[in-house]
Amino acid sequence: MEPILDVKNLTMDFGGIRALDHLSLQIKPGEIVALIGPNGAGKTTFFNCITGIYKPTKGDLLLNPPGKKTKKLNGLKPNKVTEQGLARTFQNIRLFPNMTVLENVMIGRHCRTKSKIFGAIFRDPRTKKEEKEIVEQSLEILKKINLDKMADEYAKNLPYGAQRRLEIARALATEPIVLLLDEPAAGMNPQETQELDELITKIRDEGLAILLIEHDMKLVMNISDHIFVVDYGKKIAEGSPEEIGKNPDVIKAYLGEDI
Amino acid sequence: MDYFIELFFSGLTRGSIYALIALGYTMVYGIIGLINFAHGEIYMIGAFTALIVSTVLTIYGFPLLAVIVLTALAAVIWAASYGYTIERLAYRPLRSAPRLSPLISAIGMSIFLQNYVLLAQTSDFQPFPALIPEFDFMEPYAHIVGSSDLAILVVSAIVMILLTFMIKFTRTGKAMRATAQDRKMAMLVGINVDNVISITFITGSALAAIGGLLIASHIGQINFYIGFIAGIKAFTAAVLGGIGSIPGAVLGSFILGLTEAFATGYVSSDYEDVFAFSLLVLILIFKPAGLLGKATVEKV
Amino acid sequence: MLSFKDFRNGLMVTLWFVFLTFPLLVIKINPIEKSVVWRWHNMLYVACGTFVFYVLSRLYLARKKEQQQKIKTGIVEDKVAWSAKLFSEPKFYIPIAVAGCLFALAFPTLFSTYQVNIMITALMYVVLGLGLNIVVGVAGLLDLGYVAFYAVGAYAYALLNMHFGLGFWTVLPIGGLLGALFGILLGFPVLRLRGDYLAIVTLGFGEIIRLILENWGEFSQGPSGISNIARPGLFGIDLSLEMSINFMYYLTILMVIFTIFVVNRLQDSRIGRAWFALREDEIACQAMGIDKMKTKLTAFALGATWAGMAGVMFAAKTTFVNPASFTFLESAIILCIVVLGGMGSIPGVIVGALVLILLPEYLRAFSDYRMLVFGAILVIMMIFRPQGIISTVRRTYSLKD
Ligand SMILES: Nc1ncnc2c1ncn2[C@@H]1O[C@H](COP(=O)(O)OP(=O)(O)OP(=O)(O)O)[C@@H](O)[C@H]1O
Ligand SMILES: [Mg+2]
Numbered sequence: 001m002e003p004i005l006d007v008k009n010l011t012m013d014f015g016g017i018r019a020l021d022h023l024s025l026q027i028k029p030g031e032i033v034a035l036i037g038p039n040g041a042g043k044t045t046f047f048n049c050i051t052g053i054y055k056p057t058k059g060d061l062l063l064n065p066p067g068k069k070t071k072k073l074n075g076l077k078p079n080k081v082t083e084q085g086l087a088r089t090f091q092n093i094r095l096f097p098n099m100t101v102l103e104n105v106m107i108g109r110h111c112r113t114k115s116k117i118f119g120a121i122f123r124d125p126r127t128k129k130e131e132k133e134i135v136e137q138s139l140e141i142l143k144k145i146n147l148d149k150m151a152d153e154y155a156k157n158l159p160y161g162a163q164r165r166l167e168i169a170r171a172l173a174t175e176p177i178v179l180l181l182d183e184p185a186a187g188m189n190p191q192e193t194q195e196l197d198e199l200i201t202k203i204r205d206e207g208l209a210i211l212l213i214e215h216d217m218k219l220v221m222n223i224s225d226h227i228f229v230v231d232y233g234k235k236i237a238e239g240s241p242e243e244i245g246k247n248p249d250v251i252k253a254y255l256g257e258d259i
Numbered sequence: 260m261d262y263f264i265e266l267f268f269s270g271l272t273r274g275s276i277y278a279l280i281a282l283g284y285t286m287v288y289g290i291i292g293l294i295n296f297a298h299g300e301i302y303m304i305g306a307f308t309a310l311i312v313s314t315v316l317t318i319y320g321f322p323l324l325a326v327i328v329l330t331a332l333a334a335v336i337w338a339a340s341y342g343y344t345i346e347r348l349a350y351r352p353l354r355s356a357p358r359l360s361p362l363i364s365a366i367g368m369s370i371f372l373q374n375y376v377l378l379a380q381t382s383d384f385q386p387f388p389a390l391i392p393e394f395d396f397m398e399p400y401a402h403i404v405g406s407s408d409l410a411i412l413v414v415s416a417i418v419m420i421l422l423t424f425m426i427k428f429t430r431t432g433k434a435m436r437a438t439a440q441d442r443k444m445a446m447l448v449g450i451n452v453d454n455v456i457s458i459t460f461i462t463g464s465a466l467a468a469i470g471g472l473l474i475a476s477h478i479g480q481i482n483f484y485i486g487f488i489a490g491i492k493a494f495t496a497a498v499l500g501g502i503g504s505i506p507g508a509v510l511g512s513f514i515l516g517l518t519e520a521f522a523t524g525y526v527s528s529d530y531e532d533v534f535a536f537s538l539l540v541l542i543l544i545f546k547p548a549g550l551l552g553k554a555t556v557e558k559v
Numbered sequence: 560m561l562s563f564k565d566f567r568n569g570l571m572v573t574l575w576f577v578f579l580t581f582p583l584l585v586i587k588i589n590p591i592e593k594s595v596v597w598r599w600h601n602m603l604y605v606a607c608g609t610f611v612f613y614v615l616s617r618l619y620l621a622r623k624k625e626q627q628q629k630i631k632t633g634i635v636e637d638k639v640a641w642s643a644k645l646f647s648e649p650k651f652y653i654p655i656a657v658a659g660c661l662f663a664l665a666f667p668t669l670f671s672t673y674q675v676n677i678m679i680t681a682l683m684y685v686v687l688g689l690g691l692n693i694v695v696g697v698a699g700l701l702d703l704g705y706v707a708f709y710a711v712g713a714y715a716y717a718l719l720n721m722h723f724g725l726g727f728w729t730v731l732p733i734g735g736l737l738g739a740l741f742g743i744l745l746g747f748p749v750l751r752l753r754g755d756y757l758a759i760v761t762l763g764f765g766e767i768i769r770l771i772l773e774n775w776g777e778f779s780q781g782p783s784g785i786s787n788i789a790r791p792g793l794f795g796i797d798l799s800l801e802m803s804i805n806f807m808y809y810l811t812i813l814m815v816i817f818t819i820f821v822v823n824r825l826q827d828s829r830i831g832r833a834w835f836a837l838r839e840d841e842i843a844c845q846a847m848g849i850d851k852m853k854t855k856l857t858a859f860a861l862g863a864t865w866a867g868m869a870g871v872m873f874a875a876k877t878t879f880v881n882p883a884s885f886t887f888l889e890s891a892i893i894l895c896i897v898v899l900g901g902m903g904s905i906p907g908v909i910v911g912a913l914v915l916i917l918l919p920e921y922l923r924a925f926s927d928y929r930m931l932v933f934g935a936i937l938v939i940m941m942i943f944r945p946q947g948i949i950s951t952v953r954r955t956y957s958l959k960d
Contacts, residue, residue, distance in 0.1 A: 014556065048559050051846060082848035090559070094843035096836045100953050107836045111848025113829055117857060120828030121821055127828075134829070135956045152955040174848050294755050307583060314588040315595055333582070340579050352942045359701050360941045362755050363898060366703070367937025370891055374931035379583045379601075386590050487887075491766075494759065529774045536763040536770075543760050544748040559842055 002064055004029045004209050005050075005086075005178050010059035012042070012049050012233075019045045020056070021233040025211075027178060027226075029066060032200065032210045034220045036244075037230040038253060043213045044091050046230070047180055051088050052078040065177055083111050087176035089167040091183045091213070097156035101147055104155050104166055105138040108173025138173060145169045145199060161192040168199070178209045185216045197223055221245065229253065261403055266524040267517070268404040272477070274516025275415035279470030280493035281500070281508040282422065283342075283463025289439040289503035290459050291354070296365035297345055298467060299490020300372035303483065305338035305468025306475040307376055310387055317388065327390050334468040341372075342464025343457055351453070369487070376483040383482065390476040407477045418469055419509060422462070426505065431458055439503070488532060495539040501552020510550060561617060569613045576609040577602055619943060646906040647952040663812055667805045675808050679876055681916040682811040683869055688896040688908040689818045690865025695894065696902035697826060698858035699838025700750070701758040703890050704765030708738040708863040710772065710885040712870020717785040717880045718778075727791035727875050731868055738867020742860040750855045765890055772882040784881025791875050807876050814872060818865065819905060825861070826903075827954055834858050835903070888930060895933045898940050901947025910949060 003026035012020040019042045027033045035043050049056040050073065061073035063084055073081055087108075096104050113134060119127035142148040145165045150158060155166060164184055171179060181200070185193045197219055204210055214220050220227065220241070227244045229237040231253040237244060244250055280302050287295045312333040316326045349368045353361040391407040426432035437445040438455045446452050474489075475481045492515065500511025515535065523531050548554040584601040588594070645651045667675050687709065694702045712734035719725040719733065749760050772779045779785070790803045791810060798806060825831050833854045836844045845851050874880050892915070900911025915933070919926040940947065 015553075044559070053559050053842060053846065054556060077850075078842075078845035079848045079850050082846060088846055090843065090846075094840050094846075096839040096843065098839060098953070099832075099835060100955060102956060103832060103953060107832060107844070107847050107849070110829060110833055115829050117825070117830060117861070120825050120830050123824065131829070154953070170847060292755075294759060304583070310590070311582045311586050311588055314590050314593070315586060318593055318595055337579070337582060344575070344579060349938045349942070356941070356945065358754055359699065360945055362701060362758060363894070364938045364941040366758075366891065366894070367934045367939075367941070369934070370888070370930055371934030371938065374928075374934060376583060378927065378931060379580075380587065388590070491759075491763065495763075498756075498759075530770070533767050533770045533774070536767045539763045540749075540760050540767070543752055543756050547752060547756060557842075 001028050003027055004064050004066070005211070006060075006062040006064070007050060008060040008062070010046065010049055010061070011057045012045055012054060013057045019233050020049065020059075022059075023230060023233065023235055025228050025235070025238075027209045027211055029209055030204060030207060031225045032204050032212060032223050034212045034214060034224040034227045035230065036214065036217075036220060036227060037236075041230045042233040043230060044182055045233075047088055047182055047213065050081075051086055051180065052076050052081040063178075079111065082174050082176075085175070085177035086180065087171035087174045087178075088180035089164070089171055089182055089184060091186070093160075093163050093167060095155040095163055095166060095170070097154065099155060100152050101155055101158065101166055102135070102138055102142065102151040105141055105169050105173045106134050108141075108170040109134045109138060112175055141169045141172050144172075144202075146195075161188045164188065165196070165199070168203075172203070176208065178211060179203065180211045182213045183215060184212070185214055185219055193219055262524070265403045266520045268408050269524075270517035270520030271513065272408045272411050272516070273520060274513035275411055276470045276474045276489075276512075277493045277496045277516055278509045278512035279415055279418065279466045279473075280489060281497040281512045282419075282505065283467050284494050284497040285500075285502055285505060285508040286435075286459050286463050288497070289505075290435065290442075290456055291350070291361075292358075293350060293361050293365065294494065295345075295350075295460075295463075296362070296490070297349075297368040297372055298342075298463065299486035299488075299493070300369050300376075301338050301342050301345075301464045301486070302467035302471040302489060303481070303486030304341050304372065304376065304471075305334045305464075306387070306471035306481045306485065307380060307483075308337045308468075309334040309390075309472045309475060310385060310481060311380075313388055313390060323392070330390065331469070331472060334472045335465045338464045338468030338471070339461045342460040342467075346457060346460040351456075369490075373483050373487065380483070384480045385482065387475040387479050387481050389479065390472070405477075407473075411473045411477060414469065414473060418466060422466070423505070425462075431455070435459060491539070492535045495535055495542070498539065498547075498549055499542050501549025504549070504551045507549055507551035561614065561621075565614075565617055569610055569617075572613050573606050573609045577606050580605045616943075646904075646949060652906070667808055672801050672804055675804055677917065677920050679804075679808050679811050681913055681920075682808075682815050683873060683876070684893065684896060684912040684916045685815050685909050686811070686818050686869045686872075687866060687893050688900065688912045689815075689822050689905065690862050690869065691893050692897050692900075692903065692905070692908045693822060693825065693834070693858055693865070694862035696897050696904070696908070697831065697838065698834040698855060699754070700855060700859060701754055702761045702859070702862065703758050703887070703894070704745075704761035704763070704768075705862070705866055705893055706885045706887070706890040707761075707765040707768040708741055708866035709870040709873065709889070710768055710882075711737050711741050712867035712872075713874040713880045713884070714772065714779060714785075714870075715867070716871040716874040717788050720788050720874075721785060726789065727871070731871050734871035735864045735868040738863040738865070738870070739860045741867075742863025743856060746856050746859040746863075750852060750859060762887060762890075765885075765887060769882050769885050772885070779882070782882060784879060784883075786879040788874050788878045788880065790878060811872065811876075814868070815909075819909075822905060826905075830854070830857060891930075891937075892933060895936055897947075899936050899947060901949045901951060904947060904949045904951040907947045907949035907951075911947070 005027040007023065007025045009022045009024055010020050011018070011022055023046060035046065037043055045054065048054040050061055063071045063073055063086070065071065065085055071084055073084060096107065113130050115127040115130050139148060139151065142151055145168060147162060147166060147169065150162065155163065158166060168181065168184065185196055188196060193216060200210060200223055212224065224241055227239065227241055228235060229244060229250050236249050236253055237247045280298065283298050284295060287293060309330050313326050313330040316329055345368055349364045350361050353364055391410045394406045397406045397409060426435060434445070434450045434455045437450055438452055442452055493512065496511035496515040497508045499514060500507025500509070515538065519531065519535060522534055542549065584605060585598050587596040587598055666678060691702065691705050694700050715734045715737050716730045719730050745764055749757060752760060773782050791807065793806055833849050836849065837851065837854055841851060896911040896915055897908055899915060900909070901907030919929045
């Protein structure tokens with residue numbers, strides 16, 4: 001099957017440091033793909049490069065939306081990348097702390113809605129309808145991740161695990177075709193991680209492709225269809241969870257960390 | 260040709276004064292990432308303290324040499340104390356606040372200090388005594404470069420060399436550079452970051468006070484407002500050179516000083532300030548990292 | 560509450576400030592007559608003032624900390640401040656708004672022309688404050704050259720009136736458009752910059768505009784300014800001075816209401832949410848598909864539009880403009896209004912403008928200290944109450960409809 005996201009030879013230099021070195025990665029539709037590697041391997045940098053937040057030194061980013069022409073994402077601004085269908089969460093949570101939970105999700109709807117200043121001032125029927133839809137759809141998403149009870153709470157007042165889930169909700173609101181999750185289980189207790197496992201699987205079953213950075217190996221081994229391992233910005237292995245679990249290079253890279 | 264040389268020297272003089280102020284901006288920015296809006300006011304306070312102390316000492320009949328030394332000391336001590344206090348009072352409580360908060364606080368501080376001096380002293384221009392004497396050996400060249408120009412150049416050169424020495428070779432200097440590079444890391448390796456920041460403010464303020472003293476004595480008059488324009492110009496110089504970079508600040512200051520001198524000398528002096536402001540706007544738009552600054556990517 | 564150590568520290572701080580302020584506050588020289596006056600009483604004031612302020616700020620911070628501790632441990636609920644509550648629940652704010660409107664409408668009949676004039680000034684600052692509030696308060700863009708757009712509007716009316724005889728009503732929208740145009744021209748290159756650079760560039764821009772107005776005499780008549788600008792007309796009726804001032808007053812009221820209406824609707828819209836999110840976290844915002852430049856530019860340009868319109872009104876009110884009305888301090892005053900009132904809060908900005916403009920007018924003794932106090936307000940608010948006197952409360956969307 002044709003990959004939905006095809007990253008070829010992605011390279012990123014910071015001054016003299018090469019954080020990513022000709023890294024290639026493919027995600028097929030409906031797959032959960034994990035990107036793992038030791039601290040500082042370049043995983044987050046990879047996300048930043050494909051979402052347009054950093055400008056990669058080299059490499060190609062191709063998106064194949066189902067039923068549409070292939071899109072090149074190179075050089076697009078982050079908001080354009082999101083419009084094309086790539087949405088992400090952040091490793092160090094970046095919610096809008098002084099907005100409500102619901103508003104956080106409503107911001108996600110921004111790129112799929114249109115009303116302008118004129119509509120905002122005059123509140124014509126179209127704008128009103130759009131606003132109503134934004135609220136409804138956002139509540140719908142909040143229900144899915146079990147945060148609808150907290151809709152009017154300020155984002156900063158949520159417990160840590162809930163903030164991580166809210167980030168996912170906000171990303172979902174942009175109607176992505178590929179969802180990028182940067183360490184979604186970090187700081188969660190076993191029960192929360194279990195719920196997250198179910199949530200990610202549910203999102204996949206709805207047809208999204210998911211790229212997951214995660215240090216929790218149990219979660220990774222449990223839900224991924226395919227795993228890429230990076231170290232020092234280079235790909236050192238890829239394969240199914242079983243293959244990766246047995247790969248001596250991976251074990252060496254992780255020496256000292258339990259796998 | 261004489262005119263050209265005269266302009267050249269006046270450009271250098273301006274440049275060294277800008278440099279003395281710009282260093283404070285750049286050091287503070289390098290360490291805490293704040294545009295210390297009140298820095299121009301420190302320079303003004305340095306000049307005012309010098310005026311007050313020198314006048315009092317002259318009235319009480321001190322000899323000229325004693326007046327010069329004590330005045331310089333007083334200007335430096337008080338300006339440094341103001342710098343230290345401002346940081347403690349207006350910036351330190353806001354270290355972890357949103358980025359705009361310390362900036363707004365700095366603007367408030369600047370307005371406050373201007374009006375404090377205005378109310379405590381006067382809004383009029385005050386004549387400033389010529390503390391720098393006319394050197395006899397300069398007489399043949401007096402038509403192109405004055406004694407005070409020379410004094411300014413020499414004093415600023417010495418001060419800048421001392422500063423470079425301090426930053427390069429002393430423990431404090433190393434701690435400063437470490438803090439500028441990565442504050443958290445510096446804290447982890449046991450550097451007292453609070454102290455380093457205070458020392459940065461003190462050093463920057465002392466430099467500005469020397470600048471204030473020199474220029475006031477050179478021009479011969481001051482008022483409460485001189486810090487505002489000089490501050491923005493010095494900031495322009497710091498940005499031109501690449502904010503955060505010490506050699507950059509000096510380079511930027513001389514470029515700004517020289518261009519200003521030639522532009523006002525050959526073109527028109529009406530738009531002197533417009534020129535500096537436009538330069539600021541243009542650099543920030545086209546080369547925000549400055550001449551010697553490094554463009555960095557914000558870590559996400 | 561306060562320990563012995565606090566008092567000892569208080570004494571140290573007092574001594575420090577006595578030392579710090581000694582040359583500037585105690586010694587007063589006259590360099591021409593070569594005489595010195597020693598003002599020892601000032602030292603006493605500084606000592607007392609510092610000590611009292613130190614103790615008060617200690618108490619305040621201790622209380623705040625205690626409160627936060629309680630909220631953290633769940634002893635008390637994090638309650639919405641009474642001031643915020645007052646303006647977020649209709650049953651409170653509607654009566655206030657109605658009473659305020661009635662008073663505002665009756666104002667010219669109750670007070671002298673002199674008072675009305677002062678009130679017009681205050682209301683203009685309300686408009687300016689609300690305009691800047693979009694830029695600084697809502698979108699988080701620190702614009703220190705706001706007064707430049709105000710000047711654009713004022714000179715637009717002055718010049719168009721002088722050269723082409725255009726009237727107030729024609730120029731009002733033109734002034735707004737010109738403000739927007741300048742806002743876009745400046746904003747386009749500048750809004751890419753980081754927040755603090757933006758502040759300094761806008762400050763530079765503001766000064767450039769003022770210096771041009773001052774030096775380009777053929778265009779602007781230089782520092783002496785332009786006088787005899789027509790007051791706003793009312794269907795060609797000849798108005799007496801008093802009546803035209805009253806008319807101006809009602810116009811300003813209308814403008815205030817119009818501004819509140821627009822700003823309120825904008826804040827509560829898709830665009831308004833994007834502005835607010837941008838202020839919270841630019842990178843997350845972009846990652847959520849918001850076009851940073853476009854969103855910032857609309858906020859910046861809208862703010863400038865309001866400044867432009869306010870400028871036209873200013874020229875019409877004073878019938879005279881000169882560059883001295885458009886210094887950096889003016890921008891600082893408007894910023895202070897927004898910061899004191901509460902960034903992003905409409906009632907806050909209104910209260911802020913009225914307090915900061917009316918108080919110095921009525922407390923004449925205090926008016927010399929005006930700018931000193933404004934500067935201090937900016938610092939003190941940032942440290943003790945960054946949300947302003949009336950903080951914003953985010954709107955909630957009820958699930959019923
Ligand atoms: N903006 C930047 N400027 C300079 N260096 C950077 C920047 N961003 C990342 N790096 C460097 O790139 C390397 C990879 O960092 P990255 O954050 O991608 O690691 P990671 O795999 O996500 O690690 P972790 O598991 O700890 O999150 C690190 O050495 C980091 O210091
Ligand atoms: Mg990471």
